[in-house]
Amino acid sequence: MIALLVVTAIALIASLIASRQKTLAALKRAAVRFGHILPAFLGMLVLFAVTITLLPAEVVGLLLGRESRSIGVLVASAIGSLTLMPGFIAFPLCGALLEQGVPRMVLAAFSTTLMSVGVLTYPLERQYFGTGVTLVRNAVSLVIALVVAVIMGLVFGELSG
Amino acid sequence: MTGEQKTPKSPRSMLRKVFWVALAAAFGIFVGISFLTGFDTGRKMGTTFGKTTLTMMTLLPCAFVLIGLFDVWVKRETVEKHLGAGSGLRGYFWSVLLAGTTVGGLYIAFPVAYSLHRKGARLGVIFAFIGLSGICRVPMSMFEASFLGAGFTAVRLAVSIPLVVLTSAIMGRILERRGYEVTE
Numbered sequence: 001m002i003a004l005l006v007v008t009a010i011a012l013i014a015s016l017i018a019s020r021q022k023t024l025a026a027l028k029r030a031a032v033r034f035g036h037i038l039p040a041f042l043g044m045l046v047l048f049a050v051t052i053t054l055l056p057a058e059v060v061g062l063l064l065g066r067e068s069r070s071i072g073v074l075v076a077s078a079i080g081s082l083t084l085m086p087g088f089i090a091f092p093l094c095g096a097l098l099e100q101g102v103p104r105m106v107l108a109a110f111s112t113t114l115m116s117v118g119v120l121t122y123p124l125e126r127q128y129f130g131t132g133v134t135l136v137r138n139a140v141s142l143v144i145a146l147v148v149a150v151i152m153g154l155v156f157g158e159l160s161g
Numbered sequence: 162m163t164g165e166q167k168t169p170k171s172p173r174s175m176l177r178k179v180f181w182v183a184l185a186a187a188f189g190i191f192v193g194i195s196f197l198t199g200f201d202t203g204r205k206m207g208t209t210f211g212k213t214t215l216t217m218m219t220l221l222p223c224a225f226v227l228i229g230l231f232d233v234w235v236k237r238e239t240v241e242k243h244l245g246a247g248s249g250l251r252g253y254f255w256s257v258l259l260a261g262t263t264v265g266g267l268y269i270a271f272p273v274a275y276s277l278h279r280k281g282a283r284l285g286v287i288f289a290f291i292g293l294s295g296i297c298r299v300p301m302s303m304f305e306a307s308f309l310g311a312g313f314t315a316v317r318l319a320v321s322i323p324l325v326v327l328t329s330a331i332m333g334r335i336l337e338r339r340g341y342e343v344t345e
Binding site for chain 2: 001022031039045088098107115121125133144151152155156
């Protein structure tokens with residue numbers, strides 16, 4: 001986060017030195033585009049606050065740990081798609097679940113969908129790419145996550161038994 | 162390529178904005194009432210919202226300023242050459258690198274991808290970038306490996322990166338043939 005602030009500051013100063021006019025144009029464009037996306041973003045933040053409160057990490061942990069392998073993978077990908085969770089919460093949770101004996105394939109389905117399938121980011125994505133493309137991209141990402149889970153199971157010998 | 166291309170304001174996109182703002186307002190009222198009446202779940206939602214919004218409000222302006230600078234300074238020919246129609250596999254190589262070093266999640270990837278596309282990056286490459294910025298960010302992958310083991314992360318990356326690139330290339334090709342256009 002601090003690195004990002006520093007990089008932005010340096011880029012901005014360098015740009016100012018190179019051309020004031022161009023920098024102003026860049027800032028204006030940034031503001032216009034930021035304002036354009038802000039309502040959908042606000043909506044996403046509201047949905048995030050509601051889901052993470054109703055479905056906190058502990059509950060996710062319980063849901064992932066309880067089910068059998070194949071059901072577990074499906075439940076995990078559903079939860080992963082539905083929620084948005086920052087990595088610093090998600091990975092320690094996955095690590096704890098792994099120690100409890102939750103199969104890696106379940107965790108793979110969860111973390112991959114968490115990162116690449118976005119039900120909560122849907123309004124944002126649709127604003128840029130339209131409904132059809134957004135649905136297809138998310139569906140494809142879901143399938144990819146399931147493939148990752150199956151191969152994870154194969155590699156770590158979790159498929160048999 | 163200067164001057165922001167004005168997107169036509171369709172009543173539907175206006176309506177959507179009004180919907181999100183109204184939702185946020187309703188949420189604000191709900192949280193306010195929760196605080197007054199001591200409704201715990203509502204209060205938790207309020208604090209979570211406040212915390213994430215604070216984080217986002219430093220992350221997002223930075224991202225958009227960088228995107229703005231990119232728009233102004235980077236030449237269209239440069240993007241076209243490396244990520245455009247004739248870039249072949251190299252374009253996907255770049256999308257892996259760009260996604261690996263990006264910050265934030267999908268929500269940052271969308272505006273960046275949009276900017277790249279307007280500068281001439283082809284559709285397949287930007288779809289790959291979006292998918293990959295979810296799954297192969299370097300700091301995140303290292304963090305993951307520390308909790309789940311390097312083997313786990315290696316398998317996940319080895320399976321998902323080629324699949325994302327392949328499906329994005331196919332999607333991009335189909336959409337380009339159909340004359341699909343990205344709007345903001």
